[in-house]
Every structure is written in C-alpha cells, then in structure tokens.
Amino acid sequence: xxxxxxxxxxxxxxxxxxxxxxxxxxxxxxxxxxxxxxxxxxxxxxxxxxxxxxxxxxxxxxxxxxxxxxxxxxxxxxxxxxxxxxxxxxxxxxxxxxxxxxxxxxxxxxxxxxxxxxxxxxxxxxxxxxxxxxxxxxxxxxxxxxxxxxxxxxxxxxxxxxxxxxxxxxxxxxxxxxxxxxxxxxxxxxxxxxxxxxxxxxxxxxxxxxxxxxxxxxxxxxxxxxxxxxxxxxxxxxxxxxxxxxxxxxxxxxxxxxxxxxxxxxxxxxxxxxxxxxxxxxxxxxxxxxxxxxxxxxxxxxxxxxxxxxxxxxxxxxxxxxxxxx
Amino acid sequence: xxxxxxxxxxxxxxxxxxxxxxxxxxxxxxxxxxxxxxxxxxxxxxxxxxxxxxxxxxxxxxxxxxxxxxxxxxxxxxxxxxxxxxxxxxxxxxxxxxxxxxxxxxxxxxxxxxxxxxxxxxxxxxxxxxxxxxxxxxxxxxxxxxxxxxxxxxxxxxxxxxxxxxxxxxxxxxxxxxxxxxxxxxxxxxxxxxxxxxxxxxxxxxxxxxxxxxxxxxxxxxxxxxxxxxxxxxxxxxxxxxxxxxxxxxxxxxxxxxxxxxxxxxxxxxxxxxxxxxxxxxxxxxxxxxxxxxxxxxxxxxxxxxxxxxx
Numbered sequence: 001x002x003x004x005x006x007x008x009x010x011x012x013x014x015x016x017x018x019x020x021x022x023x024x025x026x027x028x029x030x031x032x033x034x035x036x037x038x039x040x041x042x043x044x045x046x047x048x049x050x051x052x053x054x055x056x057x058x059x060x061x062x063x064x065x066x067x068x069x070x071x072x073x074x075x076x077x078x079x080x081x082x083x084x085x086x087x088x089x090x091x092x093x094x095x096x097x098x099x100x101x102x103x104x105x106x107x108x109x110x111x112x113x114x115x116x117x118x119x120x121x122x123x124x125x126x127x128x129x130x131x132x133x134x135x136x137x138x139x140x141x142x143x144x145x146x147x148x149x150x151x152x153x154x155x156x157x158x159x160x161x162x163x164x165x166x167x168x169x170x171x172x173x174x175x176x177x178x179x180x181x182x183x184x185x186x187x188x189x190x191x192x193x194x195x196x197x198x199x200x201x202x203x204x205x206x207x208x209x210x211x212x213x214x215x216x217x218x219x220x221x222x223x224x225x226x227x228x229x230x231x232x233x234x235x236x237x238x239x240x241x242x243x244x245x246x247x248x249x250x251x252x253x254x255x256x257x258x259x260x261x262x263x264x265x266x267x268x269x270x271x272x273x274x275x276x277x278x279x280x281x282x283x284x285x286x287x288x289x290x291x292x293x294x295x296x297x298x299x300x301x302x303x304x305x306x307x308x309x310x311x312x313x314x315x316x317x318x319x320x321x322x323x324x325x326x
Numbered sequence: 327x328x329x330x331x332x333x334x335x336x337x338x339x340x341x342x343x344x345x346x347x348x349x350x351x352x353x354x355x356x357x358x359x360x361x362x363x364x365x366x367x368x369x370x371x372x373x374x375x376x377x378x379x380x381x382x383x384x385x386x387x388x389x390x391x392x393x394x395x396x397x398x399x400x401x402x403x404x405x406x407x408x409x410x411x412x413x414x415x416x417x418x419x420x421x422x423x424x425x426x427x428x429x430x431x432x433x434x435x436x437x438x439x440x441x442x443x444x445x446x447x448x449x450x451x452x453x454x455x456x457x458x459x460x461x462x463x464x465x466x467x468x469x470x471x472x473x474x475x476x477x478x479x480x481x482x483x484x485x486x487x488x489x490x491x492x493x494x495x496x497x498x499x500x501x502x503x504x505x506x507x508x509x510x511x512x513x514x515x516x517x518x519x520x521x522x523x524x525x526x527x528x529x530x531x532x533x534x535x536x537x538x539x540x541x542x543x544x545x546x547x548x549x550x551x552x553x554x555x556x557x558x559x560x561x562x563x564x565x566x567x568x569x570x571x572x573x574x575x576x577x578x579x580x581x582x583x584x585x586x587x588x589x590x591x592x593x594x595x596x597x598x599x600x601x602x603x604x605x606x607x608x609x610x611x612x613x614x615x616x617x618x619x620x621x622x623x624x625x626x627x628x629x630x631x632x633x634x635x636x637x
Contacts, residue, residue, distance in 0.1 A: 013419050014426065020416065021433045024507065027448040028436065030459055034451065045462045138347060141340035151337035157345065164352045166623050170569050170592065171615050174599040174608045175355035175362065181369060198347035228336045257441040259572045260592065264600055276443040280576060283447055291451065298444040309439045313432060320438060321515050 031302070034295035038103035042291050053102045058110075061099035067091040103292060108300075110293035114285075117297060119271060120278035127192045127274060128255045132248055134197040140240070143206030144232050148218060158207070164200040173264050180265060187272060191265035196255065202247055205322065209243045210236060249319025253305060275301040356616065363609035370603070381610035393586045394594050394611075397498055401590060402567040404502040405509065410559055412506065413513025414552075418544075420514070421521050431518065434511040442508055446576040449504050453490040461487045491577055494584040501588050504573050509566065513559045520555035524548065554630065561626040565619055571596065591615055 029049070034042055037051035067075075072087050079087045101109075111117055145151065146158050169176075176195050177186070185191045213236065221235045237244075259276040266272050273281065279297050282290075309316045363381055367374045385391045416434055420427040437445065452458050467473055468483040482488070490500045528547045537546050571592035574582065582589035582597070591611060599608020 010424060013423060017416070017419055017423075017430045020412075021430055024433055024437060024511070026459075027445055027452055027507075028440075030452045031444075031448045043457055045457055045459065138343050142344035145337040145340035149337040149340070151334070154337075157341050160345070160348060164348050166620060167352050167356065167616070168565060168569060168619060169352070170571075171612060171619065172352070172355040172359060174595055174605065174612050175358040176351070177600060178358065178362075178369065178605060179350075179355065195351055198344060198351050200348065200352070203344060228333070228340075232340070253439065257443075259441070259443040259575075260569075260596075263575065264596065276441050276572075279441075279444055279447065283576070284579075291457075295448070295451075298448060302440045302444050305439045305441075306436065309435070310432070313435075316439070317435060317515050320512070321519070 031295050031298050034291055035107050035299045036104050037292060038106070039290075039292055041103070051103055053104065055100045055102055056106060057096050058099045058101065058106055062092070062095055065095055065099070067095065107292035107296040110290070111296040111300060114290075114293060115278055115282050115297070116270065116273075117278060117300065120273050120275045121300070123189075123192075123272060124256055124275045126189065128252045130189070130193045131196045131255050132251045134193065135199040135202050135251060136244065136247075138197060139199055139202040139206055140237065141229075141232050143203050143210055144236050146203070146207045147210035148213075148215070149228070161200050161203050161207075165204060169195055170260055173261065177264050186265050187267060187269045189272065192262060192272070192274065195261065199251070201322075202251075205243065205247060206240060209240055213239055245315065246319040246322055249316055250322045253316075253320060256305060359609040359612045359616075361609075362606055363613050365606045367605045367609075368603040369605065377606065381607045382614075384607060385610060385614065390586050390589060391594070394589045394591060397583070397587060397589050398568065398570075398591045400498060401502055401505065401570055401588075402564055404499075405505045405567045405570075406560060406563045408502075409506045409510040409513055409563055410556070412510040413559065414517050414556075416510065416514040417517035417521055418548075421518060431514070434514055436511070437508045438512045442572040443576050445508065446504060446573040449507075449573075450491060450577050453500060455486070455489045455492065460490075492584060494587040497578075497583045497587045501570070501573050501577075501583075505567060505570060509563055513563065516555055516559055517552065520552045521548070524551045557626055557629045561622055564622050568592075568615065568618060568622075 033049050033051075036049070036053075037047050038054065038056050041047035041051045067088055071091060072084055075087055075091055079090060082090075142157075146154060146161070180186055180191050180194070185194070217235065217239075218231060221231050226234070256274075257276065258274075259280065262274045262277045263280070266274075266277060270278075270281070279294070279301055282294050282297050364376060364378060365374050366377050366380075385394075416430070420430050423430075453460055455461055464479075464482060464487050474480045474483065488496050490496050524547065528551065529543055532543055532547050537543050569592050570590050574588050574590055574593045575596070578584075578588060582593050591614075595608050595611050595615070598604045598611070
C-alpha cells in the first residue's frame with residue numbers, strides 16, 4: 001500500500017517536472033525548428049520539427065545573379081541559332097537550378113552571407129577573452145596583496161572593494177559612456193573591454209581563495225629567492241587554477257551574452273558588433289521571409305555556450321553560481 | 327634602493343592598477359552621474375546650466391515616468407517571488423526524486439546559459455499572434471468542449487487569442503514570464519546547493535519532536551535552514567530584474583511597449599540618455615536606480631546579520 005502510494009507520488013513529481021521542462025525547452029525547440037524549415041512552412045506553421053526539406057528556390061539569389069547583356073552574349077555559342085530572349089530564359093532556368101537548395105542549407109548559408117556572422121563571432125571571442133585576461137591580470141596581484149601582504153591602508157583597499165561590489169556596471173552605463181566618448185573611444189574594441197577590466201568580484205573571490213593557501217608555501221618560495229612578483233604568477237596562480245576556471249566561466253558567459261553594453265558603445269560600425277548585437281541588427285533588417293536565417297543566426301550564437309555547458313555541467317553550474325559565494 | 331624599502335613598495339604596486347581602475351570605472355562615474363543629474367548636459371552642447379532638482383521632479387511628475395516606475399516595480403515584484411517559488415519548488419522536487427533529477431536540473435539551467443537577447447527574439451516569434459506556435463496550439467483545441475467552458479478560452483476561440491506582446495494588458499506580464507523563465511533555473515541551483523547542506527539529523531530531531539507531515543518538516547527545518555540562500559536569491563534576482571533591458575529593447579525598440587506598459591528604467595536610461603542625448607535626465611534616473619540597488623543590498627545585509635546573531 002505504502003509502496004504504491006510513494007510510486008504515485010514519484011510519478012506525480014515527474015509529471016510536474018516534465019511539464020516544467022517542456023515549457024523551458026519550448027523556445028529552444030522553436031528556434032531550432034525555424035532554423036531548419038522553409039519560409040512557407042514557418043508562415044503556415046506546418047511541417048513539424050524539421051519540415052519537409054523540399055528543395056526551394058532562393059529568389060534573392062536569382063534576382064542578384066540575373067543574366068545581363070554580357071552573360072547572354074557569352075552564352076551565345078552554347079545556344080546557337082536561338083534568339084536573345086530564348087537564351088535569357090534558358091539562362092534564368094539554369095540559374096534557378098543553381099539557386100535551389102534545401103531549407104536548412106538556405107537558412108544557415110544566409111545566416112553567414114547576409115551578415116558578417118563570422119566576424120561577429122570572432123569579435124565575441126576577442127572581447128570575452130580580453131576581458132577575462134585583463135581581469136585576472138589586475139585582480140590576481142591585488143588579491144594576493146590583500147590576502148598575504150602587510151601594508152598600510154590594506155583594510156581601506158579591501159573596504160573599497162566591498163563597497164564597489166555594490167555598483168552594478170550596467171547601472172552606471174551613462175556616465176561611463178560619456179567618459180568613453182570624451183576620450184574618443186566609442187566604437188572601438190576598447191569601449192567594449194575597458195569598463196569590464198576591473199572585476200571587484202574577481203578580486204574578492206581570489207582574496208578569499210588565497211586566504212586558504214598556507215603561508216609556509218609563500219615563505220618557502222621567498223627562501224628560494226623568488227620575488228613577490230614571481231610568487232604571484234608562479235606560485236599563487238597555479239594553486240588558484242580551479243577557482244580561476246570557475247571565474248573564467250562566470251566571466252565569459254556574462255560577456256558573451258551581454259547585449260546592453262555593446263548596444264550602448266557600438267553605434268554604427270558593424271565590424272565591431274558582438275554576436276547579440278549582430279542578431280539584433282539582423283532582426284531590424286529582416287523582412288517576412290527571413291525568419292529562418294534569423295533563427296539560424298540565433299542558434300549559432302546560443303550554441304557554443306549551451307554545448308560547452310552540456311559537456312561540463314558541474315563546472316558551469318559552479319562558475320555561474322559563483323556569485324552565491326559572496 | 328634597499329630590499330626593505332622595496333618590499334614596502336611592492337604591495338602598493340600590486341593594488342595600484344586595481345585601485346586606479348576602481349576609481350576611474352566604478353567610483354568616478356557615480357560621482358559624474360550625481361553631478362550631471364542636476365544639469366541639462368548633453369554631448370556636443372556648448373552650454374551647460376545647473377537646473378537643480380528639475381530632472382528629479384520630472385521623474386515624479388510626468389505621467390510616462392510614472393509608468394516607468396510602475397512597470398519597473400511591477401516587473402520586480404512579480405519576477406522575484408515567482409522565480410524564487412519556482413526555483414525552490416523545482417529544487418525540492420528534484421531533491422526528493424529517486425532517479426532522473428539530474429536531467430531536469432540540466433534542462434532548467436539551459437535558459438541561464440542562453441543569450442537573453444536571442445531568446446527574447448525567439449519568444450517573440452513563439453508568441454506571435456498569427457504564426458506563433460502558442461496561439462496556433464490554442465486555436466487547434468477550440469473544438470474541445472470542456473476547454474470552451476473556460477470563459478477566457480471561449481472568448482479567444484470566438485474572437486482572437488491575445489496578442490500577448492502587442493496588447494498593453496498582457497505585454498508586461500509576458501515580459502515577466504520571459505524573465506521568470508530565464509531566472510528560475512539559477513535560483514533552483516542555489517537552492518539545491520542549500521538543500522544538500524542541511525544536516526539529516528535535523529529532520530530526525532524534528533520528527534522526534536512531533537513534526538509528522540512533510541509540510542511540518544519543511545516549515546520547521548527546510549525553510550529556516552534555507553534562510554541565507556533565500557536572502558541571497560531575493561537580492562540577486564531583484565537587482566537583476568531591476569536591470570531588465572534585453573527583452574524590452576529587442577521586442578519594443580522604439581516604444582517601451584504598447585502604451586509604454588513596459589517602459590522600464592534601464593530602457594529609459596538608454597532611450598533618454600543615449601539615444602536622445604538628454605544626459606542630465608538620464609543621470610537622474612541612474613541615481614535613482616543606484617539608490618534602489620543600495621537599499622536592497624542594505625536590507626540584505628541587515629537580514630544576513632540578524633540570521634548570524636540568531637544562530
């Protein structure tokens with residue numbers, strides 16, 4: 001009796017959780033599905049998840065490559081004895097064949113050809129990695145000094161770090177934007193990177209970590225004649241790898257996905273767009289038939305982190321919830 | 327230089343870069359915003375004049391800034407408790423499962439990883455009145471009799487189902503839904519961590535004291551033990567909800583929602599301060615925003631302190 005009751009309870013729990021999971025997955029399903037289907041299937045909401053994948057003609061491709069006078073003239077030998085109009089018709093027919101493809105290929109190739117998506121992805125990589133490396137470069141020595149060195153003003157510096165934890169960088173975007181624009185830095189990589197170079201959270205986190213490193217280790221290094229500088233980078237850094245990895249995930253995820261800050265400082269120059277900004281621009285330009293390529297773009301932007309997360313879940317959850325350690 | 331003098335300088339060289347950046351990037355902007363909020367400054371303007379409290383008066387007197395306050399506060403007041411409740415509920419359910427918990431944990435965490443901007447655009451399509459999958463599904467069950475007895479549903483079948491993001495009665499609630507969808511997995515993970523740190527013995531002790539039902543165990547052990555986690559979840563979710571921007575800008579780039587129903591603070595700072603170059607006014611909104619954040623963090627610290635004294 002009790003057994004069947006708990007089984008029922010267990011089943012009910014699964015039922016609730018499955019309903020929740022379906023709601024959570026719904027937009028991912030829509031995104032992936034739209035990125036696979038043809039415009040007409042999207043518009044009529046048919047075709048299930050992958051659509052029929054019936055070959056479709058890319059009208060833009062046809063229009064763009066419409067045979068001109070020179071092409072017709074060049075094709076004359078192939079169609080001896082035909083009139084120019086007939087040759088043009090033949091050429092257009094060939095062109096339509098060439099511009100025929102399955103919807104998946106259409107969506108994903110358009111995602112890359114309609115906008116410099118590769119460039120956006122590269123920018124995302126440059127920006128997120130630069131931010132992380134500079135954050136570590138600034139935070140690590142500071143954290144070491146706060147944890148292990150005695151100096152006048154130490155508690156003041158630490159108090160300042162704690163105070164700065166209160167300031168969300170997004171909230172002070174406006175004055176930062178003015179400072180950057182006065183310095184002539186808007187629309188540069190620097191504008192995307194500089195405001196994030198100081199991570200007070202990173203300093204705090206690494207300080208807490210360094211407090212747990214035994215003093216003997218540092219004293220031994222000093223006995224060996226190591227300078228404080230090399231102690232930071234050759235002794236402390238290696239001990240801090242697990243904490244740094246978690247911080248790396250935290251930092252990279254936040255800045256790869258960030259939309260607000262790039263929107264503020266990058267106004268016109270598409271060459272500097274980060275992935276979310278590129279997608280937003282794609283949406284602004286899109287006309288009716290471009291839902292597919294847009295969803296393909298969204299999929300490509302979201303995929304790297306989702307895949308990395310699925311491969312190393314524990315580490316990612318640890319990294320993202322780092323803020324919980326405050 | 328002697329080595330002693332050198333070792334006295336070393337710590338300062340280590341903290342100096344961080345110190346400079348903290349001043350330039352975090353503290354100076356707060357001061358700059360505070361000063362500019364009392365002026366009519368704009369980039370490229372040749373003159374700047376001191377306008378006193380005018381910018382702040384505007385926030386409290388003009389009707390669309392009243393809408394800004396309503397939208398922002400409503401968003402926070404809805405998203406924080408609901409995403410907390412769902413996060414806690416999911417954590418409790420998953421924790422009590424005999425098998426399969428990890429799969430749900432993975433799925434529920436997915437929205438936390440995905441760029442919110444991209445997912446906002448996807449939700450917009452999902453909720454699209456004509457081609458969206460939601461209204462399409464709703465319409466397809468219109469011949470089910472027992473569903474038609476639900477007045478709202480019947481109305482939808484006879485007329486049309488809501489435009490969701492296009493209807494001022496639904497727009498902000500729909501944004502709240504997206505916000506909750508994105509945030510609750512994060513809260514779930516924090517609660518799962520909190521749950522594993524509750525000692526088993528406490529439950530046994532509670533049972534000996536007569537806590538028989540699951541509700542009693544939750545009320546007497548689980549909820550109090552999760553106190554610090556809850557305080558943290560509330561603060562971080564509140565601060566993040568206050569900063570909602572991506573969904574609003576992606577879906578309502580020019581308007582801030584139908585009838586400005588989703589005219590949230592970060593969007594106002596962006597629209598007025600950056601797009602319209604009304605920097606003085608934008609700075610005033612920024613200051614108000616910082617005050618909100620400060621108050622919330624202050625409350626958090628008070629609550630955490632009390633707990634530590636308590637235990």
